[in-house]
């Protein structure tokens with residue numbers, strides 16, 4: 107198993123900016139590693155701690171949250187709330203024994219296909235270096 | 250539960266990277282999947298018919314299409330399933346093109362990912378609930394922001410279709426940049442002759458309320474029903490009394506002492522002014538930054554403009570007014586600003602007076618401009634003229650990699666006009682690449698060359714002065730040799746950037762920008778006048794650099810989309826809103842402070858929260874925060890999201 111380990115990243119992307127940025131990476135045919143599985147939500151502020159922890163519990167090695175740049179959230183200030191929630195969540199993850207670097211928050215605009223692809227590249231590498239998430243390993247044992 | 254799954258090849262766009270058959274065999278095995286098929290182009294007529302037939306014959310409960318981005322074709326397929334009798338919100342899309350086949354190369358891994366994404370969509374689809382859109386009435390009026398040729402054309406087209414239009418222009422007159430030109434390429438039409446009649450039409454149109462010297466303060470609401478606050482800046486001149494005679498301007502103590510913005514600082518005005526003689530409305534405005542009376546409360550013994558005005562139109566006590574209007578649609582036509590070449594230090598703009606920009610030279614040609622239309626640069630007739638192209642365009646170092654699209658042609662126009670006025674002038678254009686793409690442009694470029702204008706490929710490296718004479722150093726990239734030219738006029742072919750005043754509008758409406766920082770259209774090819782915000786449209790250079798013909802075409806396009814919307818009495822509002830389960834709500838009121846729209850109202854009697862569907866926009870922030878899980882975010886319920894998480898891991 108070990109030699110075929112590929113980091114699993116769950117991505118929550120807001121419809122208006124980051125999801126559109128990911129689409130832009132696609133239309134511009136930019137390449138990035140296929141680790142991420144994207145789930146679309148209307149605003150990054152739709153995501154709460156339970157969903158992120160659920161992802162880790164089920165065996166994700168990392169979670170990516172993508173929203174609009176500050177000031178650009180389609181719903182005025184949802185992304186500020188996301189930012190606050192993520193800060194708290196990072197501490198919580200640490201308590202759970204999950205390296206907070208496994209949770210990444212990034213602002214990507216609809217035009218920033220290149221930034222999205224680059225971020226995916228970087229994040230996949232970073233997570234690969236961190237190795238499998240301890241919870242994911244546990245999950246595999248249980249199964 | 251019977252789910253139909255349809256995997257699109259998108260020609261070879263998907264199937265080249267994703268093994269469609271493998272995805273199908275994996276997905277078909279899912280217990281909820283009743284049928285799983287593939288097709289070359291799911292969005293085509295036969296593709297849609299395939300789905301419709303299955304809905305009718307197999308009695309499908311849910312449909313999943315795995316194809317391009319839902320941002321592209323979700324509306325298409327929602328329409329298709331609805332026509333076949335299914336609730337459109339029972340439809341779900343898996344994005345295996347933009348977010349899979351187009352971005353990955355390894356076929357096996359891409360196929361794995363595609364299968365995961367489709368399975369996650371199937372899991373979500375099984376939990377989707379039918380939703381019913383509510384009808385909302387449409388306000389039959391439009392707001393157009395920006396009164397350049399784009400805004401003017403849009404406003405006239407909408408008004409001519411019978412709908413009221415509020416046209417908001419921040420400057421004292423409409424007209425935009427086109428009003429600054431004498432002639433326009435490639436036909437050399439007199440700009441004023443084609444523009445000013447339209448400006449007058451705007452002012453006279455019974456359906457247009459022209460709000461010049463005004464700015465949009467805030468915009469609330471959504472498609473069909475926007476509430477707009479407009480700030481009318483004080484002109485300190487009562488426009489219903491002012492006749493535009495100009496006696497005040499001649500009398501002003503500061504006449505001829507303040508650089509005129511319209512003349513790019515080359516001409517001078519007084520503290521009370523009209524930007525140009527054909528201004529619409531032809532009403533005077535006092536510059537509060539300059540007027541002695543407004544700044545110091547004193548202007549000699551008495552303000553001369555007041556003495557000169559026999560209509561008593563001047564009113565120093567005027568204050569700004571806030572106007573509130575309701576509209577169903579908005580067109581953003583905020584145009585562009587000229588690139589500021591001081592950043593390109595090598596051209597010494599601002600250091601040498603005879604290095605000027607394209608727009609400055611436009612004013613030199615204008616009969617109403619600072620030189621009365623005579624080709625005089627700082628009082629002298631230039632004989633050696635050098636044009637430098639692509640200043641601020643196609644330049645990655647300054648962050649403007651795009652082509653500004655009009656500079657090649659305005660340089661050709663200006664070179665022609667100079668040659669006409671100064672037949673013995675020696676004119677050289679240093680160009681990067683020649684872009685004469687429009688109708689009649691190549692022909693015009695040829696004509697200009699025949700008139701004796703020299704074109705040399707390769708851009709200017711530096712402008713410097715020696716013994717009082719300007720020199721332009723360049724490299725001829727065709728000959729592969731450096732050379733230098735003396736010049737008594739250097740014209741910088743300055744490019745276009747989005748207007749600064751567009752920023753605030755962009756934030757108010759949450760408009761996205763493309764990489765060039767101009768406003769982003771909903772689709773680069775098929776929806777060039779729409780934005781992703783329903784009811785908000787783009788016209789003219791606000792969306793990207795363009796010439797007048799393209800601007801006018803887009804403006805009419807935007808107007809037709811507005812009219813299309815306004816011709817409806819009601820539109821359907823998205824039912825993707827949050828709902829409170831009052832049995833579970835503990836009345837903690839945490840959600841209330843989170844809502845950016847005040848959609849939440851607390852029911853004191855029952856000690857529960859309620860959400861006004863008409864106000865909620867569906868961000869889901871409240872649902873994410875509710876400690877008792879009492880808020881359900883329709884179409885993005887916790888259970889639906891969690892189901893997706895389980896499938897992708």
Ligand SMILES: Cc1cc2nc3c(=O)[nH]c(=O)nc-3n(C[C@H](O)[C@H](O)[C@H](O)COP(=O)(O)OP(=O)(O)OC[C@H]3O[C@@H](n4cnc5c(N)ncnc54)[C@H](O)[C@@H]3O)c2cc1C
Pocket residue numbers: 394395396397398399400417418419420423424425426427430432433434435463464465582583584585586587607608611655659662743748750751754788789790791795796797798800
């Ligand atoms: C030197 C030069 C020469 C050119 N010559 C030609 C030519 O010969 N032929 C040709 O086809 N094209 C020419 N062009 C291009 C031409 O200028 C544009 O195609 C045209 O002006 C675009 O019109 P617009 O209405 O989109 O923008 P603009 O002309 O920029 O008008 C935008 C208007 O919106 C207003 N505005 C901006 N923000 C706000 C706000 N927040 N609220 C209210 N109002 C706002 C501005 O004050 C302005 O009046 C030339 C361009 C340059 C730089």
Ligand code: FES
Pocket residue numbers: 120121122123124148149150151172173174178179180181184185
């Ligand atoms: S809509 Fe993108 S973060 Fe809120």
